[in-house]
Amino acid sequence: MPTTPIPPAVTCNVAIKSFFDKQTLTPLRYLTCINGKRIFLKQDYLNHPYIQGNKLRKLKYTLLQAAESQQTIISFGGAYSNHIAALAAAGKAFNLPTVGIIRGAELADKKQWGHTLQQAHDNGMTLYFVRRNDYREKHNAPSVQTLINQHPKAIIIPEGGSNTLSLQGTAEIIQEITQQKPPTYFQQLFAACGTGGTLAGLIDGAKNHTFSGKITGIACLKGADFLAHDIQNLSQHHQAIDWHIEHNYHAGGYAKITPALRQFIEDFQAHYNIPIEPIYTGKLCHAVFDLAKHSQNHAENWLIYHSGGLQGTLSAG
Numbered sequence: 001m002p003t004t005p006i007p008p009a010v011t012c013n014v015a016i017k018s019f020f021d022k023q024t025l026t027p028l029r030y031l032t033c034i035n036g037k038r039i040f041l042k043q044d045y046l047n048h049p050y051i052q053g054n055k056l057r058k059l060k061y062t063l064l065q066a067a068e069s070q071q072t073i074i075s076f077g078g079a080y081s082n083h084i085a086a087l088a089a090a091g092k093a094f095n096l097p098t099v100g101i102i103r104g105a106e107l108a109d110k111k112q113w114g115h116t117l118q119q120a121h122d123n124g125m126t127l128y129f130v131r132r133n134d135y136r137e138k139h140n141a142p143s144v145q146t147l148i149n150q151h152p153k154a155i156i157i158p159e160g161g162s163n164t165l166s167l168q169g170t171a172e173i174i175q176e177i178t179q180q181k182p183p184t185y186f187q188q189l190f191a192a193c194g195t196g197g198t199l200a201g202l203i204d205g206a207k208n209h210t211f212s213g214k215i216t217g218i219a220c221l222k223g224a225d226f227l228a229h230d231i232q233n234l235s236q237h238h239q240a241i242d243w244h245i246e247h248n249y250h251a252g253g254y255a256k257i258t259p260a261l262r263q264f265i266e267d268f269q270a271h272y273n274i275p276i277e278p279i280y281t282g283k284l285c286h287a288v289f290d291l292a293k294h295s296q297n298h299a300e301n302w303l304i305y306h307s308g309g310l311q312g313t314l315s316a317g
């Protein structure tokens with residue numbers, strides 16, 4: 001991964017608008033055919049080197065709003081959060097102040113920092129470290145509220161970055177896909193799920209752009225029973241769209257890896273020369289290839305949404 005500093009934007013308002021205006025469609029590439037299933041990949045990790053894939057999509061409208069009204073953006077996350085990394089990188093790239101409220105008071109000691117926190121700090125994010133109990137109760141804990149109050153008028157986005165504006169951004173992924181292939185071309189679309197915000201946006205986008213494929217979320221956390229419920233809360237159109245969550249491919253839990261998954265990732269990268277990581281996109285691709293293998297043999301077009309996350313590979317290792 002590149003480690004060269006990102007040049008600061010000159011005037012944020014104009015720079016950020018023109019950045020998004022100039023964004024080109026990320027490639028949609030054919031991979032292979034398994035058991036009649038022609039598998040394609042939407043290579044959204046190519047949308048930005050530091051604010052990758054779904055994270056840039058999710059932040060887009062918050063960044064535009066913050067730039068418009070010169071607001072600070074505050075969010076929450078753990079020491080390895082891709083969302084925190086992406087927000088800090090966006091702050092640097094677009095010259096916007098960002099604040100990260102991080103789980104774990106022990107991380108106030110810089111020697112405990114991994115790549116994500118170091119990089120967030122280097123990108124100019126103001127970091128606060130809070131005790132785990134306070135973090136869990138962040139909407140009530142006085143210590144957390146005191147930190148937030150130091151930044152009046154800030155935009156606060158939840159842990160993982162899923163809110164109404166983030167859905168608007170991820171819905172645009174479907175708009176792009178329907179520009180690249182007809183809306184009836186794919187019978188299935190697959191995406192990795194953490195909080196489910198990305199999936200909720202894809203569902204709303206499918207409704208708005210009459211995408212007819214079934215949408216499947218691959219749960220990357222173990223016991224993520226909250227997912228379906230949270231997606232129903234976030235998405236306006238969850239009743240109009242055929243979607244569901246697969247819970248059998250978490251490989252033991254968040255950031256866990258099995259030998260079979262490790263082997264799959266190595267083989268996939270060697271064969272296609274496409275980077276995937278073990279936390280989200282590795283599990284996603286592994287799941288789709290496995291589902292294709294066990295599907296009934298008839299012809300369909302399946303699409304995998306590669307949501308990025310390659311920043312996380314560095315911080316985990």
Ligand SMILES: *Cc1c(COP(=O)(O)O)cnc(C)c1O
Pocket residue numbers: 053054055082083160162192193194195196197198199280281307308309310
């Ligand atoms: C954060 C992340 C996800 C999870 O997105 P949610 O909207 O929280 O479900 C999926 N893939 C990658 C690569 C991520 O970084």
